[in-house]
Amino acid sequence: MSARHAARLWAAQRLTAAVLAVCVAVHLVTIIYAVRGGLSAGEILGRTRGSYGWGAFYATFVLAAAVHGAIGLRTIAHEWLGIEGDLLELGMTVAGVALTILGLRAVFAVVGA
Amino acid sequence: MSDLEVRVWRGGADGRFETFRVARRASQTVLDVVTHIQRHLDTTLSYRFACRVGMCGSCAMTVNGAPRWTCRTHVDKVAADGRLEIGPLGNFPIVKDLVADMREFFDKWAAARGQFKGGATRGEPFARVEPTSVARREADAGIECIGCGVCYSACDVVKWNRDYLGPAALNRAWTLVNDARDVGQAERLAAVAGDAGCHSCHTMMSCTVHCPKQLSPTRSIAGLKRATFKLALLAEDGA
Numbered sequence: 209m210s211a212r213h214a215a216r217l218w219a220a221q222r223l224t225a226a227v228l229a230v231c232v233a234v235h236l237v238t239i240i241y242a243v244r245g246g247l248s249a250g251e252i253l254g255r256t257r258g259s260y261g262w263g264a265f266y267a268t269f270v271l272a273a274a275v276h277g278a279i280g281l282r283t284i285a286h287e288w289l290g291i292e293g294d295l296l297e298l299g300m301t302v303a304g305v306a307l308t309i310l311g312l313r314a315v316f317a318v319v320g321a
Numbered sequence: 322m323s324d325l326e327v328r329v330w331r332g333g334a335d336g337r338f339e340t341f342r343v344a345r346r347a348s349q350t351v352l353d354v355v356t357h358i359q360r361h362l363d364t365t366l367s368y369r370f371a372c373r374v375g376m377c378g379s380c381a382m383t384v385n386g387a388p389r390w391t392c393r394t395h396v397d398k399v400a401a402d403g404r405l406e407i408g409p410l411g412n413f414p415i416v417k418d419l420v421a422d423m424r425e426f427f428d429k430w431a432a433a434r435g436q437f438k439g440g441a442t443r444g445e446p447f448a449r450v451e452p453t454s455v456a457r458r459e460a461d462a463g464i465e466c467i468g469c470g471v472c473y474s475a476c477d478v479v480k481w482n483r484d485y486l487g488p489a490a491l492n493r494a495w496t497l498v499n500d501a502r503d504v505g506q507a508e509r510l511a512a513v514a515g516d517a518g519c520h521s522c523h524t525m526m527s528c529t530v531h532c533p534k535q536l537s538p539t540r541s542i543a544g545l546k547r548a549t550f551k552l553a554l555l556a557e558d559g560a
Contacts, residue, residue, distance in 0.1 A: 287482055
């Protein structure tokens with residue numbers, strides 16, 4: 209792996225960590241707020257459906273988690289499974305793309321009409 | 322004073338602990354115990370030491386599970402119950418008994434471009450380095466390393482990833498990154514980046530906790546991460 213690639217992955221993981229810190233805090237506060245007096249699908253969808261704000265927030269959350277998680281999985285695959293080289297980079301990319309698709313699909317499901 | 326029960330590693334990687342009884346004395350160090358065993362109980366015991374006063378860094382061993390300088394470790398501090406277990410430094414190949422093979426450790430210093438590379442000639446004036454400058458202070462913070470290998474032995478990333486350069490080599494590289502006279506920075510930063518370098522550090526700080534000189538290789542490694550990132554922003558090629 210080139211020094212440049214390593215430094216970029218490091219920076220991407222730190223930057224997405226900063227984004228996730230805010231996103232997780234907002235998400236947790238929302239959960240606590242939402243479960244007052246019971247939790248129902250109707251109540252959640254009532255808040256999220258058609259909301260560009262929540263859609264943008266959770267899309268950002270998903271993208272940050274996908275980048276952050278994929279780089280973290282790359283480290284685990286390298287240290288614990290001994291995977292190296294192109295396979296390591298491919299695995300990271302596949303994990304990142306899969307997390308993005310799955311996450312955005314969920315965002316569309318709760319935001320779409 | 323009661324006797325100490327001392328378990329000492331004998332043989333190579335497939336060796337075993339052998340138990341000795343050593344008289345406990347006031348102000349006794351772990352190195353005193355090992356020396357007593359070698360001189361009076363079993364002359365075939367191999368171990369390494371030189372200065373006996375914490376300057377050379379050659380007597381580091383694993384004492385009751387932790388890497389330490391044996392010359393600066395008082396028995397009272399680590400063997401309250403009268404038991405000592407002394408082995409060679411972990412994460413190093415064993416030569417014999419308490420002697421670790423340091424070759425890989427120092428080869429990694431070289432791989433991390435731990436050598437000073439000057440660009441000036443004899444005809445040029447001395448470089449002026451302001452003692453209070455940030456770079457000089459960063460270099461000062463790590464420069465007292467004497468290469469004892471305690472941090473390398475304490476590091477879990479070294480255990481998991483045999484290619485990892487380790488805290489001491491990266492700390493050395495960081496002191497040179499902050500040396501205004503050195504002209505080998507691009508090669509050095511390329512050498513210390515990546516899965517074998519600073520980006521593999523998990524910031525668990527075992528090196529910093531165990532360093533007998535109270536240095537912080539973790540801090541140095543964090544500095545290398547920042548420096549390699551700056552280089553990556555500036556670099557046009559794939560270095």
